[in-house]
Amino acid sequence: MTPFVYHRPTQLADALALLRDEQARPIAGGMTLIPTLKQGLAQPAALVDLAGIDVLYGIRLADGVIEIGAMTRHYDVATSPLVIAHLPGLADLAGQIGDLQVRNRGTIGGSVANNDPAADYPAAVLALCAEVVTDRRSISADAFFTGMFETALEPGEIVTAVRFPAPRRCAYAKFANPVSGYALAGVFVGVHAEGTRVAVTGAGPCVFRASAIEAVLARDPAAASFDAALLGPDGLASDLHASAAYRAQLARVLAARAVARLT
């Protein structure tokens, strides 16, 4: 790990000023960044710790929208009575991330900003029509996740919160890599007044919507299975953990499980 200067601002404005330096990186829970630094895959000259900024914490409900501050830990999302009541699928998802110690440090903002192709949160953000709020704007989930580890965030821009409009029903189903806990495939289903959205993580280079499965659910909201033509291996990831065909099969089965689990 290369040396770095450490900053712990207490005001968002101070953090943003420090992050104008191109060599500086923000650190939230550090569950991905610290292993990345250990491997030398990132070598920032400065780390700007967001942990001291009070406005980045907390879970609030207003006008049917649940807003979760970027520094809110997975453990707090998993156990929040507000999230359990209005977004049960999201609480379930947060409780399946990594392990207990990781959930005690990792944050929703960090996970969303990192956009790991096998992270859990991006599936919920996309299926729940969430808005990613930053220091300067609000970005719809459809526009936020742009590619593998890529997002619409500009240099120096940080996520401050994620806003979830309460769905009618939602659920998450995941097949975790037993070593890492990351999703080999994970499917989040959100049922909204405007229709049902199905988002798949882990299977491809970036979270995506399974539009053919959404179309089936528009006709038959309780569909119990999805045939191979609806989600094939084209464009999915193949690596030592699983082939693209296996991931496609997992995603179809998990979509059916999530539909069966909708609450």
Place this chain on the structure above:
Amino acid sequence: MSEPTSRITLEVNGRDVTADVPSRTLLVEFLRDNLGLTGTHVGCDTSQCGACTVHLDGIAIKSCTIFAVQAQDATVTTIEGLDPAADHPLQRSFQRCHALQCGFCTPGMIMAAASLLATDPTVGAAEVRGALEGNLCRCTGYQPIIAAVLEAGKELAG
């Protein structure tokens, strides 16, 4: 360029500690190398094995995946500070149940389990397994560990 350092002040096992450390010092390195608290082990150094589990403000975290400077103003408890007489119900039940063989994972197991039992000592085996998902043991096959945590939970629940 000289190594950037940070001054940190935190409470470790009931003792106030202040030190100047390189900013990249991991909490586990600070505990072991600066404070001599070698009961906290480094197994994988990749956040997988849980041997480095300590409590940060009362909750279980992996001290290999947090910088010491991030624990500024926090309260850290290691296996050495869990019970002044090394006589915590978990320490006794791990011995009784033969919940260790080589003992390398044991401090992390006990700290993770202590965090769980502090939340709810009446948890069942499924919750214990869930809470220890991030702690690996290559000796015991886990069954005696689950049994030990359940026994300690009963004692703590009175």
